[in-house]
Amino acid sequence: MGLFGTFDVRLDPWEAEYSGELSIEAGSLEPAEEVDLSVEQQSDAWTPVLPVTGHLPATIVFIDGVRRVEARLLVRRDDRLIHGVIGSYGVGAVRVADGRAACGQEEIGHIAVLGSGECLPRPLDLGAALTYQPSSSPRDDADGPPLVVFEAMRAAEALLARTCAADGATLVVADGPLTFGEASRGQALGFVKRFFKIYVGNVQLRTLANLPLGARSPVFHIRGGARFGRFSWFVRLALRLPIDGDLTGLARLEIADVVGFETARALADAVTVVLPRFVPNRGRDPRAPQNLLPIGALEMHLRHQLGDPRVIRRRLAELILRETVRA
Amino acid sequence: MVQLDDLIVVETVTPDGTRVSFYGIVDIVRKKFEGNQFDTDAFRVAAGTLPVEVSYAAHVQVTRVDPEIFVPPAPGDAVAVVRGEAFRRALYFDQMEHTVPIGLTRAGESIFANLEFLDGTRGAHASISGVSGVATKTSYATFLIYSLFHSGALGIDAANAKALIFNVKGEDLLWLDKANVRLRPEDQTEYEALGLPSGPFQSVSFFAPARRGSSTPVPDTGSRQNGVNPYVWTIREFARNRFLRFAFAGAHDVRAQFHFVITRVERELERASREGDETEAAITLSGTRICSFDDLVELFDTPALDAMMAGAPVAGGTLDAFRRRLHAAAEHMGHLVSGDSSARGKQIDWSGQQVTVVDIHTLHSTAQMFVVGVLLKRMMEQKEQQGGAKPLVFVVLDELNKYAPREGWSPIRDVLLDIAERGRSLGVSLLGAQQTASEVERRIVANAAIKVVGRLDAAEADRGEYGFLTTVGRKRAAMLQPGSMIVSQPEIPMAILLRFPFPCWATRKSEVAATVDAHDPFERMG
Numbered sequence: 001m002g003l004f005g006t007f008d009v010r011l012d013p014w015e016a017e018y019s020g021e022l023s024i025e026a027g028s029l030e031p032a033e034e035v036d037l038s039v040e041q042q043s044d045a046w047t048p049v050l051p052v053t054g055h056l057p058a059t060i061v062f063i064d065g066v067r068r069v070e071a072r073l074l075v076r077r078d079d080r081l082i083h084g085v086i087g088s089y090g091v092g093a094v095r096v097a098d099g100r101a102a103c104g105q106e107e108i109g110h111i112a113v114l115g116s117g118e119c120l121p122r123p124l125d126l127g128a129a130l131t132y133q134p135s136s137s138p139r140d141d142a143d144g145p146p147l148v149v150f151e152a153m154r155a156a157e158a159l160l161a162r163t164c165a166a167d168g169a170t171l172v173v174a175d176g177p178l179t180f181g182e183a184s185r186g187q188a189l190g191f192v193k194r195f196f197k198i199y200v201g202n203v204q205l206r207t208l209a210n211l212p213l214g215a216r217s218p219v220f221h222i223r224g225g226a227r228f229g230r231f232s233w234f235v236r237l238a239l240r241l242p243i244d245g246d247l248t249g250l251a252r253l254e255i256a257d258v259v260g261f262e263t264a265r266a267l268a269d270a271v272t273v274v275l276p277r278f279v280p281n282r283g284r285d286p287r288a289p290q291n292l293l294p295i296g297a298l299e300m301h302l303r304h305q306l307g308d309p310r311v312i313r314r315r316l317a318e319l320i321l322r323e324t325v326r327a
Numbered sequence: 328m329v330q331l332d333d334l335i336v337v338e339t340v341t342p343d344g345t346r347v348s349f350y351g352i353v354d355i356v357r358k359k360f361e362g363n364q365f366d367t368d369a370f371r372v373a374a375g376t377l378p379v380e381v382s383y384a385a386h387v388q389v390t391r392v393d394p395e396i397f398v399p400p401a402p403g404d405a406v407a408v409v410r411g412e413a414f415r416r417a418l419y420f421d422q423m424e425h426t427v428p429i430g431l432t433r434a435g436e437s438i439f440a441n442l443e444f445l446d447g448t449r450g451a452h453a454s455i456s457g458v459s460g461v462a463t464k465t466s467y468a469t470f471l472i473y474s475l476f477h478s479g480a481l482g483i484d485a486a487n488a489k490a491l492i493f494n495v496k497g498e499d500l501l502w503l504d505k506a507n508v509r510l511r512p513e514d515q516t517e518y519e520a521l522g523l524p525s526g527p528f529q530s531v532s533f534f535a536p537a538r539r540g541s542s543t544p545v546p547d548t549g550s551r552q553n554g555v556n557p558y559v560w561t562i563r564e565f566a567r568n569r570f571l572r573f574a575f576a577g578a579h580d581v582r583a584q585f586h587f588v589i590t591r592v593e594r595e596l597e598r599a600s601r602e603g604d605e606t607e608a609a610i611t612l613s614g615t616r617i618c619s620f621d622d623l624v625e626l627f628d629t630p631a632l633d634a635m636m637a638g639a640p641v642a643g644g645t646l647d648a649f650r651r652r653l654h655a656a657a658e659h660m661g662h663l664v665s666g667d668s669s670a671r672g673k674q675i676d677w678s679g680q681q682v683t684v685v686d687i688h689t690l691h692s693t694a695q696m697f698v699v700g701v702l703l704k705r706m707m708e709q710k711e712q713q714g715g716a717k718p719l720v721f722v723v724l725d726e727l728n729k730y731a732p733r734e735g736w737s738p739i740r741d742v743l744l745d746i747a748e749r750g751r752s753l754g755v756s757l758l759g760a761q762q763t764a765s766e767v768e769r770r771i772v773a774n775a776a777i778k779v780v781g782r783l784d785a786a787e788a789d790r791g792e793y794g795f796l797t798t799v800g801r802k803r804a805a806m807l808q809p810g811s812m813i814v815s816q817p818e819i820p821m822a823i824l825l826r827f828p829f830p831c832w833a834t835r836k837s838e839v840a841a842t843v844d845a846h847d848p849f850e851r852m853g
Contacts, residue, residue, distance in 0.1 A: 099375040278376045284365060293377045297362055301378070 462781025
């Protein structure tokens with residue numbers, strides 16, 4: 001009995017990058033939601049909110065994760081073709097306190113995913129600190145297994161964000177839409193960099209386009225869908241250049257509605273004042289201004305810890321060769 | 328935490344199980360942010376918005392691979408800073424049979440030199456370069472002499488070994504026989520660490536030029552008179568030993584005919600010195616009684632000089648040049664040659680004490696050349712007659728670029744070159760110091776086994792003479808503090824930065840212990 005059990009595992013000769021990393025955003029997959037734009041201001045008379053000062057907890061923690069598909073697998077069992085991938089993800093936090101920012105709490109995961117509801121019989125050991133845990137996707141197309149890597153990362157992010165938010169004196173800013181809403185002692189914000197869903201109408205869009213630097217939109221409420229209810233608002237992080245579209249330089253934030261409207265509004269004011277401090281300039285980061293400095297640095301830090309994909313691919317190739325020859 | 332100049336060891340195991348130790352010295356250290364992309368990211372880090380790591384890396388120059396299996400150490404092998412026995416191995420001290428302490432590292436470890444490269448066994452001579460005033464060249468040379476004589480390195484040879492030190496600047500060296508009251512307890516600890524006693528030189532004699540115009544020779548010194556012997560040569564000694572050439576040491580543009588004239592005159596003088604009463608200071612030359620150097624100058628102004636050429640085809644211009652230069656020389660060194668009977672037995676005798684300090688700092692450059700030339704020539708002659716390398720003689724001479732310039736001729740250069748090239752076999756070791764080694768006769772610098780630099784001028788440090796310094800070493804030499812030197816020796820592939828302890832002998836009157844009564848009525852008789 002080989003390492004792969006009854007599976008015949010082969011390597012897709014194309015580097016994983018060629019098949020294109022899926023642009024997966026959880027928001028795009030969600031069912032329809034109900035939006036109430038008149039929570040703070042009447043929806044037909046939105047004006048920018050310019051907070052002067054805001055009170056924030058002493059510690060802000062930015063949470064983010066990275067993921068990577070290292071190789072695609074072509075697996076046969078009997079006459080069935082099964083798609084698979086090996087992939088890695090990492091999540092971590094940047095803690096900003098006392099005028100210092102520091103990376104920490106990194107968690108790295110490696111998984112080997114087979115589609116069509118199949119699963120490898122045992123972990124793939126590719127050397128020190130490189131053990132791929134078996135996992136499975138019910139889908140039988142090639143896009144199923146990479147999604148499992150993404151979901152594993154999101155789950156790890158949510159877990160880390162929840163752990164960090166458990167401390168009442170910490171504000172957690174998690175990358176992407178909020179995925180957990182249960183009452184916790186602290187506060188967690190979802191920081192949405194790209195808008196697959198706008199939530200507001202054309203009238204409000206005009207207000208957003210003319211939002212001055214350091215201002216936010218009125219708070220609105222999103223309800224329903226697969227997730228819990230959230231308060232949300234837009235923040236302008238950087239000035240728009242003449243070439244930029246209406247929504248350039250904006251970010252959307254959201255918070256679980258269990259905190260109550262007043263808390264949400266106070267936090268909205270505070271982060272509107274604070275977040276522009278963390279904005280990189282365009283020369284530093286092509287994803288500026290939304291890709292905040294701590295998040296950009298954390299991604300680099302995490303990617304580095306995932307290891308060199310070329311080494312991983314070679315080790316996998318050696319392993320597969322060994323198993324194929326043995327069979 | 329690893330620092331600059333630390334010695335470190337890395338051990339690696341080859342596939343066949345052999346343990347290989349790599350010793351090295353840290354020559355570059357640097358810290359940087361990891362995770363930043365742009366210089367301006369430093370501001371973001373300071374503002375607390377960008378997380379980064381700080382990396383601290385040290386560059387190591389390998390000094391020794393033991394055993395000599397030249398494989399690289401493996402990345403990730405553990406590195407340790409070495410102390411004690413391992414430190415000695417890192418710098419090959421364990422292979423040196425006879426060592427002399429030459430200083431301390433900043434961490435307080437003793438640095439040694441192999442005596443065999445100073446006493447002529449395998450090499451000799453040291454060359455010390457550095458900017459005047461800050462490089463502490465003379466202090467270091469004196470420390471080396473102190474270490475040689477007081478560390479026990481010379482063994483039984485120490486009893487007969489001699490040192491001849493020329494004092495060219497100030498009167499720093501006129502107090503070597505007195506303890507330094509400013510020596511602090513921590514300085515004493517450093518001497519202890521080096522295995523040296525801390526105290527004055529045990530056996531020293533001082534010579535200073537006889538004061539000009541004084542009927543009986545008295546030393547021409549400022550701060551110290553007691554215990555300093557005046558020196559002066561009699562006309563007869565001057566003539567017999569052919570010292571005349573050294574009176575022309577300052578002349579740079581001399582032609583072959585000029586040498587011929589000097590040689591001819593020297594021969595006549597030597598002949599005259601063998602006539603008459605040999606115990607007398609004065610001589611009779613060409614029928615004229617010569618009682619002073621001025622008498623000699625006057626005699627040569629007459630046709631007597633032409634007669635001495637005995638029909639050799641010497642141009643009148645050459646003779647005139649000879650006269651002109653002799654006049655100029657007499658003005659500066661004439662008082663060091665006397666025909667008075669009181670001058671007898673007043674030449675410098677270095678056989679009495681271990682260390683002989685000859686003060687020339689009050690003399691004009693021409694007279695300095697004369698004294699140095701005369702002494703070194705006599706010393707070499709004596710050593711030749713004795714034959715063999717023992718007893719050893721160490722000569723300390725500063726401003727070597729004046730005495731043995733790379734460009735131009737100097738009679739002293741020939742003597743110094745002779746010492747540099749044959750001194751090893753004759754047991755003469757030259758501790759030469761100069762501001763710029765690039766201006767000293769190449770062969771003299773090249774023959775020095777031990778090369779030392781103190782603070783160097785930045786432009787000078789880039790010259791080829793300092794090839795033993797690494798690029799970083801050259802830059803560091805330009806900012807060395809007094810008391811720190813970089814020393815290169817043949818067995819250690821890398822020049823080592825060291826410091827030497829504060830002098831335990833007095834270097835000025837204020838450092839002399841008050842218990843030594845300057846008015847001791849018996850001291851003059853000693």
